[in-house]
Amino acid sequence: MKIVKFLSLLGWQLVLSSSAGAGDQYETEILAQGLDHPWSMAYISDTQMLVTELSGELKLITDGQLRPTPIEGVPEVLFAGQGGLSEVLLHPEFEENGFVYLSFSAPDTQEPALNSLNVVRARLKGDTLVEHKTIFKSDPPRKTAAHYGARLAFMADGSLLITSGDGFNYREKAQSLDNHFGKILRVNDDGSIPVDNPFANTPGALPEIWSYGHRNLQGLVIQDDGTVFEHEHGPKGGDELNIIVPGNNYGWPAITYGIDYSGATISPFTEKVGMEQPVKYWVPSIAPSSMALYQGDMFPSWNGDLFISAMVPGDLRRLELNGEKVADEEILFPELGRIRNIIIAPDGSLIIATDGKDGKLVRVFADN
Amino acid sequence: MIKGSVSFLVAVAIATVLLVTQTTASNIAWLSSMDMPIDTPMVASMLIGDLIGMNFKGEFPVAALIFVGMLIAFVVARIVLVWVDIDKRYLYALAGGAALFAIVGLMPLAFYNLDLIAGARSLLGKVYLICSGMIAGYYFGARQTEGSTDENR
Numbered sequence: 001m002k003i004v005k006f007l008s009l010l011g012w013q014l015v016l017s018s019s020a021g022a023g024d025q026y027e028t029e030i031l032a033q034g035l036d037h038p039w040s041m042a043y044i045s046d047t048q049m050l051v052t053e054l055s056g057e058l059k060l061i062t063d064g065q066l067r068p069t070p071i072e073g074v075p076e077v078l079f080a081g082q083g084g085l086s087e088v089l090l091h092p093e094f095e096e097n098g099f100v101y102l103s104f105s106a107p108d109t110q111e112p113a114l115n116s117l118n119v120v121r122a123r124l125k126g127d128t129l130v131e132h133k134t135i136f137k138s139d140p141p142r143k144t145a146a147h148y149g150a151r152l153a154f155m156a157d158g159s160l161l162i163t164s165g166d167g168f169n170y171r172e173k174a175q176s177l178d179n180h181f182g183k184i185l186r187v188n189d190d191g192s193i194p195v196d197n198p199f200a201n202t203p204g205a206l207p208e209i210w211s212y213g214h215r216n217l218q219g220l221v222i223q224d225d226g227t228v229f230e231h232e233h234g235p236k237g238g239d240e241l242n243i244i245v246p247g248n249n250y251g252w253p254a255i256t257y258g259i260d261y262s263g264a265t266i267s268p269f270t271e272k273v274g275m276e277q278p279v280k281y282w283v284p285s286i287a288p289s290s291m292a293l294y295q296g297d298m299f300p301s302w303n304g305d306l307f308i309s310a311m312v313p314g315d316l317r318r319l320e321l322n323g324e325k326v327a328d329e330e331i332l333f334p335e336l337g338r339i340r341n342i343i344i345a346p347d348g349s350l351i352i353a354t355d356g357k358d359g360k361l362v363r364v365f366a367d368n
Numbered sequence: 369m370i371k372g373s374v375s376f377l378v379a380v381a382i383a384t385v386l387l388v389t390q391t392t393a394s395n396i397a398w399l400s401s402m403d404m405p406i407d408t409p410m411v412a413s414m415l416i417g418d419l420i421g422m423n424f425k426g427e428f429p430v431a432a433l434i435f436v437g438m439l440i441a442f443v444v445a446r447i448v449l450v451w452v453d454i455d456k457r458y459l460y461a462l463a464g465g466a467a468l469f470a471i472v473g474l475m476p477l478a479f480y481n482l483d484l485i486a487g488a489r490s491l492l493g494k495v496y497l498i499c500s501g502m503i504a505g506y507y508f509g510a511r512q513t514e515g516s517t518d519e520n521r
Contacts, residue, residue: 081480145480168482169489172398236426254402262485263426264391264418269404 025367026299028333031351032066035059035359039340040087040290044094044124046346051353051361052102054084060127061361073122073129077104078115081145089152091121091189098123099189101135101160103150114141117148117164117180121189135160135191136208138180142167147216147233151290155222159186159194161210163217163230171253171266174213177205182252184217184230184244186210198247213250213275219291219308227324229279231288231308234258235266239285240278241308243324251275257283280319280326287311289355290341296348298366309339311355316342336362375511379504380438383468384431385419386500391487392418430485437467438501442508457509464505465498472497 037054044050049061056077057070077085083105091099101121108114119136122129149163166174166182174182177199185208186197199205219231219241228244238258242250255269257278271277282288290309294302306319314337320328333339338355345351350364392415400406423429445463449456472488483489488497 081482143481146482175402254399254404259421259425260486261427262391262430263421263424264388264395264486265414265421266395266486267399267404268410268414269399272404 026364027367029363029365031064031361031363032061033358033360034066035353035361036357037084037340037355038353038359038361039085040089041341041343041351041353041361042088042090042100043343043346044090049345049351050088050100052085052088053359054086055079056085056104058085058088058102058129069127071124071127071129073132074102075104075118075120075132076106078106078145080105083115083145083148086148086150087152089154092154092158098125100124100129101152102129103148103152103162105145105148105150108141111141114143115145116141117150119152119160119162119191121191133191135189136162136185136187138164139206140179142170142181144168144170149214149217149232151218151220153220153222153228154189155186155228156224156226159188161186161220161222161228163214163220165216166214166252168216171215174215174252175249175254177202177209177212180206180209182212182214183209184211184214184220186246210246211244211248211250213248213252213254215252218289221291221293221306223293224295229291229293229306231291233287234281234283234285235260236263237283237285239282239288241280241288241306241319241326242276242278245276249275250278257281258285279324280329285312286315286317287338288317289339290343292342292344292350294344294350296344298348307342307344307350309342309352311338311340314338314355316350316352333362333364372512375508376438376442378511379464379508380431380435382507383434383438383464383500383504384423386503387430387434387468387485387487387497388418388422389415390493390496390500391422391485394487394490394493427484433471434467434501434504437471438464438504438508441467441470442505445505455509456512457506460509460512461502461506464501464503464508466501467505468498468501469494 039054040052042050047063051059058074060067085104087103089101103119106118117138121133123131146168147165149165151163153161162185164180164183170181173179193207199209200207216233221229230244231241235258238256253266260266288308292307294305308317315334316332318330319326340355341353343351352362354360423431441463445459472494487493
């Protein structure tokens with residue numbers, strides 16, 4: 001009852017409901033608020049979490065308390081449009097080596113009017129990032145501040161996947177292998193390039209490319225069996241959930257289920273031999289912003305489900321998988337509005353970050 | 369007044385059709401370069417679809433954008449004509465070009481350099497669209513000139 005009063009005072013609704021067909025009861029509580037465009041979260045221990053703010057700060061939350069002073073040593077970012085400090089990801093052996101990976105947009109060192117997507121590895125020592133190493137910088141730089149992608153995920157072999165968006169103005173380049181627009185890249189944890197990448201020996205192709213023909217990829221999860229799920233924003237309609245196979249072409253912008261923001265046809269084609277079809281697509285758009293694979297004890301009936309945060313109109317999607325197909329889709333928490341990020345906490349609860357200047361972290365936990 | 373209004377609307381229509389056609393053409397050209405099976409009915413269908421889509425299905429109707437841009441530019445041109453003796457056709461052509469420059473050249477600056485009109489992403493595309501505005505403006509100026517003497521052209 002206390003929690004109900006607390007949340008009501010904050011203008012939030014306590015949600016008590018059951019997931020469709022699952023029978024799980026859950027509650028929500030606000031974990032933190034007043035975050036400036038929270039974008040990504042990562043637990044560094046059972047009680048401590050790092051949160052990136054797009055505006056450029058990396059914050060620490062301990063036992064549900066947001067520390068006002070940011071982590072020091074975060075590289076300077078370009079905070080404009082959709083650009084800024086984006087992903088925070090821990091090395092699989094973080095407890096031993098303390099490596100944290102950050103993705104962010106930054107002005108080009110040669111031409112400051114241009115900018116690029118960067119990925120930096122640094123060691124977290126106390127409250128400071130040290131020993132920075134840039135392990136990826138998108139090429140060529142762009143003049144636009146949009147469509148960076150910027151998601152990161154480690155594969156079981158220790159290599160790192162990086163999503164790099166099409167830069168909005170450069171969509172056709174997603175079909176060429178000589179640039180980083182509209183690609184998933186695969187590098188080793190130190191930025192070197194694995195020799196078994198699909199285009200490692202293709203003349204004219206960048207060896208770090210793992211898949212291509214993407215738009216603005218902001219969701220990336222890897223199942224235990226190695227299956228890589230990715231989602232990307234479509235234009236006006238045509239958001240996609242894909243299963244990524246190395247070397248494959250995902251079609252953008254030659255095939256798409258969406259139209260341009262101007263209302264123009266981007267392509268009248270939705271399929272072509274040699275270009276992959278999405279596992280699922282959304283028309284109209286839901287603006288998928290992140291994805292988590294549920295693997296926890298708190299909600300056993302959700303195990304193996306994908307959770308996708310959506311910004312239009314703003315909710316959380318639970319996708320029940322049947323092999324490589326989506327068997328069911330449930331819409332959760334529409335009252336939260338635009339949701340920027342979803343992760344699974346060590347205890348199995350869901351942590352949701354709402355979008356915007358006054359971003360909130362909301363914890364979804366079992367009611368038992 | 370009515371003649372002027374009709375001429376203005378026709379000028380807006382000219383610029384709109386040229387802009388939409390260029391966007392459609394640039395998309396078709398790229399799709400063809402990708403060996404996508406584009407045929408004549410598809411071209412016609414895309415063009416008609418874009419004329420409708422870019423005015424009724426997008427985030428902003430391009431005809432309305434051009435209408436506002438040209439209205440401002442032509443009013444300024446009309447004021448300039450009070451003091452400057454210049455051929456109306458050329459002045460309105462300049463005004464039409466300025467209106468399209470504002471739309472395809474300046475508007476992206478407010479949106480983090482995003483070119484929301486796909487055909488305007490290249491320098492060549494921008495130049496073409498500015499020329500489209502000049503053609504529409506020239507038409508409007510020519511209509512204003514009709515019936516007037518050489519002295520006040």
